Amino acid sequence: MELSSYYPVICTDKVAESRDFYVERFGFEVTFEADWYVSLRRGAYELALLDHAHPTLPEAYRKRAAGVLLNFEVADVDAEWRRLVVDGGLKPELELRSEDFGQRHFIVADPTGVLIDVITNIEPTEEYAAQYA
Structure with missing residues (x-):
C-alpha cells in the first residue's frame, strides 16, 4: 500500500470550540470547514475534527473520542x-x-x-x- 496522506480525525461534540483551540493554541490553519467537519493543517501536519453524530460514521461508532x-x-x-x-x-x-x-x-x-x-x-x-x- 502506498499512502498519500495520514492524519487523525477526532470525533467530537464540540467542533467549533475544538477548531478554535487548535488554531489559537497550536497554530493550525483551517483548510476546509463545514458545521460538521473541519480540516486543519500546520506545515506538514494535519488534523481533522468530525461531529461525532454525523451520518458519515457507522451508527455504532457515533461517539466522542x-x-x-x-x-x-x-x-x-x-x-x-x-x-x-x-x-x-x-x-x-x-x-x-x-x-x-x-x-x-x-x-x-x-x-x-x-x-x-x-x-x-x-x-x-x-x-x-x-x-x-
Whole structure:
C-alpha cells in the first residue's frame, strides 16, 4: 500500500470550540470547514475534527473520542508550559516534569477531552538508554 496522506480525525461534540483551540493554541490553519467537519493543517501536519453524530460514521461508532493522546514534540517544552499553562490558562492534566525514559513533558486536554502531551526529548537514564534501537 502506498499512502498519500495520514492524519487523525477526532470525533467530537464540540467542533467549533475544538477548531478554535487548535488554531489559537497550536497554530493550525483551517483548510476546509463545514458545521460538521473541519480540516486543519500546520506545515506538514494535519488534523481533522468530525461531529461525532454525523451520518458519515457507522451508527455504532457515533461517539466522542476517548482514550486518545496526541504527542506534540517541541524544541522547548518549558517555553510551551509558560505559554499554554502559566500565561495561557490551560489546566494541566499532568504537571511539567522530566521522565527517566527520556522526555520532559506536560499534558493538557482539548475541549473534547483528547489529551495533548507536549514533549521535548531529553537524555534517558542509563536504565532506559539501552532500550532504544
